[in-house]
Amino acid sequence: MYSKLLAPLLIVEILRGRTSEDTPMCQSDIQKELERTYGLSLSRNTISSHIATLLEHYPDNLGFRERVRVQSDGAKQITITGLFWIHDFSEAEIRFLGDGAMSAPLPQTQKRELLDKLASLNPQSGVSTLKNVVSADARKERTVVNRLLINIGTLDQAIAQKKRIRFLWGRCAPEGKTLVLKPTNHMSEVDPRQIITSGGHYYLLATYPSNAEKIFHFRIDVLFDIELTDVRMSTPATKQELTDYQQKHFMMFRGGSNATIRVRNTNPALLRVFDAFGVHAHVIACNREFVDLRVKANLNAMRYWIKQNSDSIEALAPQELRCQLAKDAQTMLAQYTRNNP
Numbered sequence: 001m002y003s004k005l006l007a008p009l010l011i012v013e014i015l016r017g018r019t020s021e022d023t024p025m026c027q028s029d030i031q032k033e034l035e036r037t038y039g040l041s042l043s044r045n046t047i048s049s050h051i052a053t054l055l056e057h058y059p060d061n062l063g064f065r066e067r068v069r070v071q072s073d074g075a076k077q078i079t080i081t082g083l084f085w086i087h088d089f090s091e092a093e094i095r096f097l098g099d100g101a102m103s104a105p106l107p108q109t110q111k112r113e114l115l116d117k118l119a120s121l122n123p124q125s126g127v128s129t130l131k132n133v134v135s136a137d138a139r140k141e142r143t144v145v146n147r148l149l150i151n152i153g154t155l156d157q158a159i160a161q162k163k164r165i166r167f168l169w170g171r172c173a174p175e176g177k178t179l180v181l182k183p184t185n186h187m188s189e190v191d192p193r194q195i196i197t198s199g200g201h202y203y204l205l206a207t208y209p210s211n212a213e214k215i216f217h218f219r220i221d222v223l224f225d226i227e228l229t230d231v232r233m234s235t236p237a238t239k240q241e242l243t244d245y246q247q248k249h250f251m252m253f254r255g256g257s258n259a260t261i262r263v264r265n266t267n268p269a270l271l272r273v274f275d276a277f278g279v280h281a282h283v284i285a286c287n288r289e290f291v292d293l294r295v296k297a298n299l300n301a302m303r304y305w306i307k308q309n310s311d312s313i314e315a316l317a318p319q320e321l322r323c324q325l326a327k328d329a330q331t332m333l334a335q336y337t338r339n340n341p
Helices: 004-018 027-038 044-057 091-103 108-121 127-132 145-161 239-249 267-280 299-308 319-337
Strands: 062-070 076-085 163-175 178-198 201-208 211-219 223-232 257-264 282-286 290-297 313-317
Touching (some): 145 163, 145 201, 178 267, 178 282, 257 267, 257 299
Antiparallel strands (some): 062 076
16 A cells, blocks of 8 residues: 555656556546555545646646636636656657667567667557567577677767777688688778668778778678777768768668579688678588578579679579579670670
8 A cells, every 4th residue: 555645756657657648648547547556545636736736846747638618707717638748759759769679680589678678768659569579580680789789889989089990800601501700810990981781780881091082891790809099080981972882882682582602612702691691691512612502582682792793602593593694694795795886
């Protein structure tokens, strides 16, 4: 049994947890909730008195709807018909953030914990129901989350402070039936420009100190031991240059078709595969020269991706993909073997 002295605080708790601008509560509902949840039986007049006091103490957080009646003598009678808590985030904003959490490259358990935190900002948002939604993109579930989040934090700090960074490259190699990423001793220094997302992955756009005009992209979760240096970045690339780079270099790898590819057993080639498919590129054969992998992707996207990497990657199956790539190769050969127009 709660003391009646706590009634004002309990009313605040009810309004904070069960109301929003879209779902107000009338005084009779508050009266019933106090009795049902806290065992407090208060008169309507007592509740009205508490609400008047709360409106004075919480002018920025407590909202209300009112009804105005004009009496026979012309005087206006104002009656509060609904009370609600004004949350820092609207229901729509919380749902938007919840959708973002569900599409983030996090394990399902961590997504649910994040949704609980978002729901506490506005319990009426309904965002907690998203906990029952499971991501269909399995690649996101297998991302090395801890390193990714730490790297993003370090890179964000470097970009804000305009500091150069150094990092160790990851090396991708077949281990059992999957590709495994491990750090190497190869270190690079770059000037970080921008963090972007594409296809469920996070990338860093950066330039090398020797050439501030040419932009490169690095998948953030395959970088190790990122640290800031004391050197400030050179003249940054413009926003337009960064936008143009994104539009030219990123495409989505989505779809449900299986494809088998043969990749030269070199670190640059295998990193290209890992960059696109992560640990869900399944190793089916391996020797010192080549690695054969099975991947699942949109075949049209695969076609253009293999054309971009034809020096080290070959499509083995399905046959329709091989035939289309063969036609592309014949067309290109004809274009470059004929006399100049």
